[in-house]
Amino acid sequence: MSTPLISDAKKRWQQELAAAPSRPQPATTVSGLPIEPLYTSDDLDNFSDEEQLGYPGQYPFTRGVHANMHRGQLWTMRQFAGYGTARQTNERFRFLLEKGQTGLSTAFDLPTLMGLDSDHYQSRGEVGRLGVAVDTIDDVRQLFAGIDLEQVSVSMTINAPAFVIMAYYVAAAVDGGFDPHKLRGTLQNDILKEFHAQNEFVFPPTPSVKLVVDVIEYCTKHAPLWNTVSISGYHIREAGSTAVQELAFTLADGMHYVEQCLKRGMNIDDFAPRLSFFFNAHNDLFEELAKYRAARRLWADLMKNRYHAQRESSWKLRFHAQTAGCSLQDKQPEVNLMRVAYQAMAAVLGGCQSLHTNSMDETLALPSEHAATLALRTQQVLAYETGVTNTVDPLGGSYFVETLTDQMQQQAEEYFERIEQHHGMVAAIETGFFRREIGDAAFAYQQAVDAKQKVLVGVNDFQQPDEKPLPLLELDESAERDQLQSLQQIKKQRSRDDVRRTTDELKRVAETGTNVMPALMETARARVTVGESMQVLEEIFGRYRLGAAW
Amino acid sequence: MSLRLDSMNETDRPQRIVLAKIGLDGHDRGIKVVARGLRDHGFHVIYAGLWQAPEAVVQAVADEDADWLGISILSGAHMTLLPDLLNLLQQQGTENVKVMVGGIIPEADVQKLQQLGVTGVFGPGTPIEDIVEFLRERR
Numbered sequence: 001m002s003t004p005l006i007s008d009a010k011k012r013w014q015q016e017l018a019a020a021p022s023r024p025q026p027a028t029t030v031s032g033l034p035i036e037p038l039y040t041s042d043d044l045d046n047f048s049d050e051e052q053l054g055y056p057g058q059y060p061f062t063r064g065v066h067a068n069m070h071r072g073q074l075w076t077m078r079q080f081a082g083y084g085t086a087r088q089t090n091e092r093f094r095f096l097l098e099k100g101q102t103g104l105s106t107a108f109d110l111p112t113l114m115g116l117d118s119d120h121y122q123s124r125g126e127v128g129r130l131g132v133a134v135d136t137i138d139d140v141r142q143l144f145a146g147i148d149l150e151q152v153s154v155s156m157t158i159n160a161p162a163f164v165i166m167a168y169y170v171a172a173a174v175d176g177g178f179d180p181h182k183l184r185g186t187l188q189n190d191i192l193k194e195f196h197a198q199n200e201f202v203f204p205p206t207p208s209v210k211l212v213v214d215v216i217e218y219c220t221k222h223a224p225l226w227n228t229v230s231i232s233g234y235h236i237r238e239a240g241s242t243a244v245q246e247l248a249f250t251l252a253d254g255m256h257y258v259e260q261c262l263k264r265g266m267n268i269d270d271f272a273p274r275l276s277f278f279f280n281a282h283n284d285l286f287e288e289l290a291k292y293r294a295a296r297r298l299w300a301d302l303m304k305n306r307y308h309a310q311r312e313s314s315w316k317l318r319f320h321a322q323t324a325g326c327s328l329q330d331k332q333p334e335v336n337l338m339r340v341a342y343q344a345m346a347a348v349l350g351g352c353q354s355l356h357t358n359s360m361d362e363t364l365a366l367p368s369e370h371a372a373t374l375a376l377r378t379q380q381v382l383a384y385e386t387g388v389t390n391t392v393d394p395l396g397g398s399y400f401v402e403t404l405t406d407q408m409q410q411q412a413e414e415y416f417e418r419i420e421q422h423h424g425m426v427a428a429i430e431t432g433f434f435r436r437e438i439g440d441a442a443f444a445y446q447q448a449v450d451a452k453q454k455v456l457v458g459v460n461d462f463q464q465p466d467e468k469p470l471p472l473l474e475l476d477e478s479a480e481r482d483q484l485q486s487l488q489q490i491k492k493q494r495s496r497d498d499v500r501r502t503t504d505e506l507k508r509v510a511e512t513g514t515n516v517m518p519a520l521m522e523t524a525r526a527r528v529t530v531g532e533s534m535q536v537l538e539e540i541f542g543r544y545r546l547g548a549a550w
Numbered sequence: 551m552s553l554r555l556d557s558m559n560e561t562d563r564p565q566r567i568v569l570a571k572i573g574l575d576g577h578d579r580g581i582k583v584v585a586r587g588l589r590d591h592g593f594h595v596i597y598a599g600l601w602q603a604p605e606a607v608v609q610a611v612a613d614e615d616a617d618w619l620g621i622s623i624l625s626g627a628h629m630t631l632l633p634d635l636l637n638l639l640q641q642q643g644t645e646n647v648k649v650m651v652g653g654i655i656p657e658a659d660v661q662k663l664q665q666l667g668v669t670g671v672f673g674p675g676t677p678i679e680d681i682v683e684f685l686r687e688r689r
Contacts, residue, residue: 110573110574110575110625111574113574114574116574122574122601122603123574124627124630124631125573125625125627125629125630125631126573126574126625126627129625129626129627130575130625130626194576198576199576199577199578199600200576238579239578239579240579240583326579329674329675330654330673330674330675331675363654363673363674364654364656365626365654365656366626439582439586442579442582442583443582443583443586443587446583446587446678449675449677450677450678450679456675459675460677469657472656475626546599546600550582550585550586550597
């Protein structure tokens with residue numbers, strides 16, 4: 001009896017739909033995926049609860065990696081911070097812990113991220129500006145002074161010289177009396193997305209990945225609670241990719257690391273549980289949460305069926321999310337608060353394990369204390385007031401969300417094939433495949449904005465002529481001078497023999513292709529700088545140059 | 551394509567613009583979008599790439615006989631690096647090249663840069679059309 005009624009209803013709906021006016025902007029996701037006016041059970045013809053959803057905490061983890069998700073433990077509210085000298089950032093860290101933040105996240109300055117010392121000529125004007133300046137192990141000791149490294153989890157966002165910083169961290173922790181087996185935290189250590197998007201690379205792709213694998217191998221043995229790589233889509237998205245590209249390229253990067261670890265002779269179940277992920281949380285609520293759900297399902301399938309991992313913990317994709325910096329506007333910047341809140345909600349509904357919410361003033365300057373506090377408060381309102389944490393995967397089973405999740409999975413799998421056709425990860429990097437795909441998407445997005453097919457509130461519509469400027473953080477310009485002085489001091493005081501002996505050993509080890517981490521622990525203690533360590537390796541591995549294709 | 555022909559007809563030759571990133575930041579989304587956008591509007595675009603030293607930028611401007619130099623910087627080091635670059639342009643006798651800057655530049659610095667001789671400063675989210683119009687009005 002009910003079937004003809006539904007089909008009558010459908011017919012009537014189709015007629016009414018055809019007659020109803022539509023808004024001029026095309027109905028697509030932020031990334032341009034077309035969206036239907038309505039989703040029904042017809043869209044889920046081949047859908048299987050068992051295969052596509054399962055239960056939370058169980059394969060394929062579409063609904064989340066834990067049985068009770070945020071009903072049990074809230075995500076970690078982890079705000080990225082760092083500026084000036086190690087002493088200044090240490091103060092900010094303690095302030096954030098006092099305000100109720102539950103984990104630390106370290107931003108390094110550009111010279112450190114590029115593997116250059118503060119006294120390098122290219123570092124001028126950049127020292128301590130966008131993050132904390134680190135030249136030697138002494139800076140790392142100062143950075144975490146008075147913080148219990150067995151209790152607080154520490155994230156460090158660094159890539160090209162990640163292995164150097166990790167050696168500083170472990171050596172400093174051990175020397176400070178902490179047990180490396182109890183250290184908890186995450187090293188970003190994801191060089192592949194640097195080649196695709198963020199451009200903070202030094203060595204060519206192959207030796208760069210070898211160094212990533214060195215860290216994975218070392219930590220698996222000596223710091224087993226440490227998340228060795230944060231495989232990152234965030235920066236790919238910031239560079240202008242679509243949500244599907246972010247998803248596909250990130251998981252493809254993950255596959256490449258896994259394959260290189262297996263080639264090294266490691267057992268998948270020893271290292272896979274400590275691979276973590278980092279995704280963007282952009283404006284489109286449903287596209288974003290479908291992306292996270294598809295990511296979990298794809299990774300579980302790859303780990304179980306392609307790489308034959310046995311442990312459930314190897315199948316679980318755990319992720320950090322950060323709201324989209326590129327979505328923030330410098331016009332009417334307070335409006336960014338609302339953008340960030342919705343983006344954060346997408347990440348939470350999508351089952352994130354930790355989250356950074358951007359400050360409203362980030363297109364103008366580094367966050368002021370007021371703006372940073374509001375960003376953290378946004379997470380606290382989500383966690384404690386909105387009720388979105390009360391049940392696991394509340395949008396699971398929605399015709400729309402499940403259809404979108406399936407679509408994203410399929411389109412990501414198509415990209416995996418295209419990468420294969422480009423002869424794998426390294427070849428695809430070298431021929432510019434990823435950069436072209438991302439560049440095309442970025443340009444298409446800008447064209448849509450310029451044509452007002454995408455409305456940006458306050459930017460191409462709803463403008464406000466007389467805006468009151470926000471009070472911004474005034475940067476203390478003395479950091480560069482202070483850092484240069486202390487670096488000079490260290491260079492004078494340290495033992496030249498120790499420097500020579502330990503860097504010779506680093507060179508020898510790198511030439512033979514063995515793991516560089518043990519040798520780096522010794523260069524660290526000899527107070528060899530980041531720049532000097534990178535220089536030793538550059539002489540062996542060379543430097544990667546980009547073609548100027550755009 | 552029609553856009554390109556229109557603008558070619560406007561004048562004798564397309565305006566030539568060298569685009570470059572100085573400093574250490576790798577944010578090249580904006581400059582690449584601008585490069586493509588200007589090319590599609592009939593400009594002759596030479597993109598010099600990331601991490602350019604001021605000397606190399608000035609050399610590129612001279613070699614390419616450029617009308618414009620567009621510098622992108624999002625690291626905040628613009629007040630350290632741009633004055634040097636502008637000085638160097640003058641010393642090399644390429645001071646008649648007009649300079650525009652894109653990136654995260656606070657309002658107070660925009661005025662300082664204009665006093666130093668920068669013709670235009672464009673923040674994030676500037677429509678390509680605005681930049682095109684700006685360049686055409688000042689050719």
